[in-house]
Amino acid sequence: MSLAEVVNVNEYEARAKQKLSKMFFDYFSTGAEDQWTLQENIRAFGRIRIRPRVLVDVSDVDLSTKVLGYKVSMPIMVAPTGHQKLAHAEGELATARAAAAEDTVMVLSSSANTSLEDVASIGSGIRFFQLYIFKDREYVAEVVRRAERAGYKAIVLTGDVPRLGNRENDIKNRFTLPAHLTVANFVGIGGGTSILTSKTNESSLAAFANAQFDSSLTWKDIAWLKGITSLPILIKGILTGEDAVLAVRSGVAGIMVSNHGARQLDFAPASVSVLEEVVQAVQGRVPVFLDGGVRRGSDVLKALALGAAGVFVGRPVVYGLAVDGEAGVRKVLKILRDEFQVSMMLAGCRRIQDITRSHVLTESELPCFSKL
Numbered sequence: 352m353s354l355a356e357v358v359n360v361n362e363y364e365a366r367a368k369q370k371l372s373k374m375f376f377d378y379f380s381t382g383a384e385d386q387w388t389l390q391e392n393i394r395a396f397g398r399i400r401i402r403p404r405v406l407v408d409v410s411d412v413d414l415s416t417k418v419l420g421y422k423v424s425m426p427i428m429v430a431p432t433g434h435q436k437l438a439h440a441e442g443e444l445a446t447a448r449a450a451a452a453e454d455t456v457m458v459l460s461s462s463a464n465t466s467l468e469d470v471a472s473i474g475s476g477i478r479f480f481q482l483y484i485f486k487d488r489e490y491v492a493e494v495v496r497r498a499e500r501a502g503y504k505a506i507v508l509t510g511d512v513p514r515l516g517n518r519e520n521d522i523k524n525r526f527t528l529p530a531h532l533t534v535a536n537f538v539g540i541g542g543g544t545s546i547l548t549s550k551t552n553e554s555s556l557a558a559f560a561n562a563q564f565d566s567s568l569t570w571k572d573i574a575w576l577k578g579i580t581s582l583p584i585l586i587k588g589i590l591t592g593e594d595a596v597l598a599v600r601s602g603v604a605g606i607m608v609s610n611h612g613a614r615q616l617d618f619a620p621a622s623v624s625v626l627e628e629v630v631q632a633v634q635g636r637v638p639v640f641l642d643g644g645v646r647r648g649s650d651v652l653k654a655l656a657l658g659a660a661g662v663f664v665g666r667p668v669v670y671g672l673a674v675d676g677e678a679g680v681r682k683v684l685k686i687l688r689d690e691f692q693v694s695m696m697l698a699g700c701r702r703i704q705d706i707t708r709s710h711v712l713t714e715s716e717l718p719c720f721s722k723l
């Protein structure tokens with residue numbers, strides 16, 4: 352099959368598998384423990400039905416929207432994923448170029464193999480910086496200041512990693528980074544990141560993260576973060592209405608409903624299953640975004656109908672990158688854009704704000720729904 356024959360983003364996964372070593376493909380593709388949540392992220396979208404409206408003039412459809420005040424061409428954005436140079440030599444640079452070309456947001460991971468300044472140097476594009484908080488707060492503060500200086504528009508604080516989840520494939524593979532790669536923005540943290548390139552009896556990522564991440568982090572640390580940056584802060588990893596309320600109280604500018612692509616707590620719910628709970632708790636005070644299992648334009652429509660202001664995509668972007676670098680990421684984003692446009696037109700929506708709660712039925716609204 353040639354690349355021109357790739358018609359949906361799922362097809363990139365098998366192609367990426369052919370290109371990557373088992374250790375790296377497993378790192379990108381798998382989840383925690385029994386991987387129940389990994390499957391559930393996909394299944395949960397499959398349990399939502401779309402209620403299309405017909406005879407609506409959809410001759411002129413507009414997918415554009417605003418995210419934290421920035422205009423983007425579509426509500427489909429690039430989630431932070433670490434170690435993109437394991438997928439392609441150009442790594443995060445290729446992803447950043449693709450996101451900019453498709454006029455959407457890219458979130459750069461704290462675990463990137465490319466420095467945030469190098470990514471910024473590609474030029475225009477709306478980029479956010481994803482942050483892990485380490486025990487060494489001064490180091491973290493300096494990275495946040497660097498992101499601000501380099502023109503990043505927001506800090507995405509990941510709240511669901513007090514330690515790494517049990518990623519059994521990474522443990523079995525004794526995951527290590529190749530010697531030529533670094534976590535470019537944190538190379539000196541905790542006395543250095545050389546453990547990431549040294550063989551251990553476990554996953555070197557887990558060994559490093561569990562030693563260096565600050566597992567005492569609480570809501571009060573949002574105040575600390577707000578004290579060192581004027582950038583808006585999004586909190587990533589919210590799965591309950593209770594935490595959404597605490598997030599709003601702590602002054603975040605937005606919430607990302609996420610289970611970290613099922614890589615942290617197995618048997619956590621699918622993000623889309625709890626989206627509405629979070630949206631209702633937030634009561635419109637800040638935008639709510641979603642990631643996890645978005646593989647179709649129809650998934651985007653479902654998430655927006657349930658109240659999301661936009662979605663982020665993780666693995667499909669990495670698979671596109673692995674298969675064809677910048678062009679592969681662009682194609683993944685284009686496929687999702689085109690599918691989303693088709694879904695909007697067939698559901699009778701001309702504008703993003705035309706997508707409403709009445710466009711979907713969830714499981715609880717269909718008592719006889721067959722369990723997938």
Ligand SMILES: Cc1cc2nc3c(=O)[nH]c(=O)nc-3n(C[C@H](O)[C@H](O)[C@H](O)COP(=O)(O)O)c2cc1C
Binds near residue numbers: 380642
């Ligand atoms: C390979 C990989 C690396 C990731 N790295 C990070 C990271 O560095 N920081 C973070 O907050 N989330 C990270 N995530 C989670 C993603 O941001 C996102 O929540 C998840 O991938 C969304 O699910 P999806 O892959 O089904 O789209 C990573 C996910 C994957 C698959």
Ligand SMILES: CCCCCCCCCCC(=O)C(=O)O
Binds near residue numbers: 461559560
């Ligand atoms: C900033 C340096 C972090 C080094 C490794 C920590 C593990 C995180 C890996 C990225 C991630 O979140 C993931 O899901 O994978």
